[in-house]
Amino acid sequence: MSSQPLRIVVIGGSAAGPKAAAKARRMDEHAEITLIQREPDLSMASCGFPYYVGGTFDDRNMLVCTPAGIVRDPAFYGKAKRIQALVRTEATEIDRVAKTVTYRDLPTGEQSTIPYDRLVIATGATPLRPSVPGIELDGVTTLHSMADADALRAVRDERKTTKAVVVGGGLIGFEVCEALRLAGIHTTVIEKTRQILPFLDPDLSKLVENHVRAHGPDIIVGNGVAELLGDNGKLVGVKLDNGTELPCEVAVIAVGVRPNVKLAQAAGIEIGPVGGIRVNEYMQTSDPDIYAVGDCVECTSLVSGKAVRAPYGDLANLQGRVAGQNLVNEGSARFPGIIQTGICKIFDYAVGFTGLSAKDAREAGFDDIETAIISGLDIPGYMSGKLLISKLVADRKTGRILGFQCIGPGDVSKRVATVAMAIRGKLTVDDMVNADLPYAPPYSLAIDHVISSAQVMDNKLQGRMRGLSASEVKQRVDAGADCFILDTRSPHEFEETRLGIGETLIPLGALRDRLGELPQDKSKEIILYCKISLRGYEGAAILDAHGWTNVKVMEGGVVAWPFAKEK
């Protein structure tokens, strides 16, 4: 044991910082550890804010307490962890030569300087705010800090607000949208790009849009905010780029975050290509005595190999642990990178993703990918199974799984976790078609959704199935393309709901006897589908065998069709 205790300073007390500090403490009981936090609270469960705002729980302390119910305040850090936690305190300068941090006590303005042997930068990220007139109005907020959560919870509790607008159609935007809806507030989500939820490919994103609308909120895509309208300093509406005015008393800005790198940058620490602090796999910055963790850093994608930003609470914790270990025992722990996995609850749907979407895969340089969209139940119908719709993305040459998106009322989270681990293990479609997963009727189909998904991908990669997405079919229909569309469901299902795109109904069981009703020109494009397109696929195999040469299956079937249907 050295006579001089190791001096560790951690800047940032929200998630990654406290984790690094706590882990360092467990590694070295004798280190002097100081945590500098600008906000009044420490170690907040910020991913829980939407559920506090939406009324899933009412006790605010649950956001800042340990599993045993103790509030994680400076006294707790002092007692349980022997960490000096300074709150309402802002780090203003890092002197890498003197190895000191200067900080200011925010209530008093008093400046102090503290020396460090090892420093952790966990300065987080700041919500972006569009630079439009009215952004400073009362009623315009984000959902990023405890103060934001308190303010939005007050909106719920006061029951005065009737209309709200959420600016930004990403994960946080829709979590906020649901929370406001649960508070009885009519909410409209505004998304500047053509599509909500950018980590999804368009068809799945459109299905989520339909689901949100069915629960009350409105969504406007392809239209940004031009101005926030005020009256006496108070928000009264939002004006869109196209001139539309939406009256509202509350606007929540959720258009993303930018990493807080100023302090690091001012100290000459290297910033990476996508704007976060650059770190190696030990979470070490360009200064080997300084680590950085959480929303202020950039990570390496283990799928694309590229630098990416991934401001997620789980990664902040994992990185904090790695840094905490290396603070005491340099090079003893590694954070190799991420897959880019996420999930979000939106009313009765879960919306999850891992790895790359088709468009992200192409952008990342995978120029020969295959995709497979499937729909199906999560558990058997006799156990009241719920729907899952997903899209798997694989590299065509190697068969490697690159990404998976999954949505629906079914158990999405399990399927995304499963595929995330498959991607982490660099598994191929060949590996996944025979995955040995836990099967019993309360938890899975005999062939689980992720295996079915890999099987459909396998059929496509082996040339046994040619697929079209719902959008591709819709485009053909809208363009008046010369194709024959075949619905292979039962007459009963057809009566209940149909696509109304000029389709012909021939139930699968009758198909072999009714081949004469199909186009005589065997090269004509024939598109088959059923409820989930399993019978559609079986029908396609029959047509292939009888000499039709341009037979395709509309993947995911009727339930994955995101456009209007006839009833």
Place this chain on the structure above:
Amino acid sequence: MSSQPLRIVVIGGSAAGPKAAAKARRMDEHAEITLIQREPDLSMASCGFPYYVGGTFDDRNMLVCTPAGIVRDPAFYGKAKRIQALVRTEATEIDRVAKTVTYRDLPTGEQSTIPYDRLVIATGATPLRPSVPGIELDGVTTLHSMADADALRAVRDERKTTKAVVVGGGLIGFEVCEALRLAGIHTTVIEKTRQILPFLDPDLSKLVENHVRAHGPDIIVGNGVAELLGDNGKLVGVKLDNGTELPCEVAVIAVGVRPNVKLAQAAGIEIGPVGGIRVNEYMQTSDPDIYAVGDCVECTSLVSGKAVRAPYGDLANLQGRVAGQNLVNEGSARFPGIIQTGICKIFDYAVGFTGLSAKDAREAGFDDIETAIISGLDIPGYMSGKLLISKLVADRKTGRILGFQCIGPGDVSKRVATVAMAIRGKLTVDDMVNADLPYAPPYSLAIDHVISSAQVMDNKLQGRMRGLSASEVKQRVDAGADCFILDTRSPHEFEETRLGIGETLIPLGALRDRLGELPQDKSKEIILYCKISLRGYEGAAILDAHGWTNVKVMEGGVVAWPFAKEK
């Protein structure tokens, strides 16, 4: 296209057989496919039997119909799949030279012979029945066939039975136990060995035992059935090896199955070392024109490399698909092996496993393993998270994950699926500590249970934590060992419930100030724990740092303690 269609015969119509036939049909529209099934039903969802018996659903047809609601009878197979399905038909002989199968129509006794180019054996397995007096009594049954399911469902519907005994404490035994309990029948499970649920290690198994008892049923371990007692041909009780007599009107035998290999064996097809039909990775038997799939075969464990039997419905389906593909296109699909993954619902608990338990790992020749038991919530407390208790097994030298067991009211199935995929990818503890899984409060903690589990394992492998299981602690206590036991929870928690094993309470936050109360002999064994042993672990780090040299953590804490507690 050959002028002569391929002749495919499939023996067995329950799960693997129909799958092979249906896949072969999709691969080759022109093949002549015949399915020979002894039972009257086809393609039964036999894993759903306990839920039909227990009243989760009432419509028997749901066990034999497609997702679109069509009963999979011979007419359906004929129409939708152009497969000739012969039910109530028993295959009696395979002539490998003539390449024919002889079968008998069971109602008429008429014999016929059918030629094949490719044959699939999917003869399944037969429930074992102990050879004890009374085994033929009315009231003694298994839950294996549709007829069994019908009979047990009738027991529920007639509401006459008040007491039942389940013989065998495995997966099926407990599914049946729950179903009978839900039917209002007092049920006792008899297990000959010392432990229920043999795929679990003893501590976790004991926790499940406690859970079952809390729901009403009784469990007797270490005691076999000596005799089934009858009166006028009707079951009236079960007599155990130790002489105990349990009155009951129904006894369900669930002591495992043996693969049906007679037909294959008689035809000179090779049987493997663990008694199933031996197949290669194409599901091909020792005769290259004959495939075998489902409960009658043995598989290769991808973890141990050994031959194992794994009679599970999901694997039957996967194998059926592989065989179906190879029937038409030899060598085009592989089934490399299994992990040994399973799950079962037992009242409010799910009980799951993947890979090897500690005892199975040792038996399989892994002589240097490490284990980590943890408990924790599946999702945050503020989202009403539920408990998970799990045990991870890893190879100490390579860090490779070998197995995972997980039980509890929380979402077990997701965690088992996640680790199953990690094992499939041959991931190590190092890979798993930083897994990028889908995090949002409705679905996971910021650090998911499986990651925490890997982190604890990492701490143990790196020598930062020495652990003891609850059983190991209990043994020490019972033997009067000289150790100091330290509970680091709060006084409030201690008041509520305590282990009562001579422990001293020092809350973690006070530990540094009260080190004087600990044994002065720094080499004395000190065992710490808290509710889940996170604070216990933090306390251990403090004691290590202050010179105690024999400090251990009781893994899983109070919630994983399977023995009596004081309240």
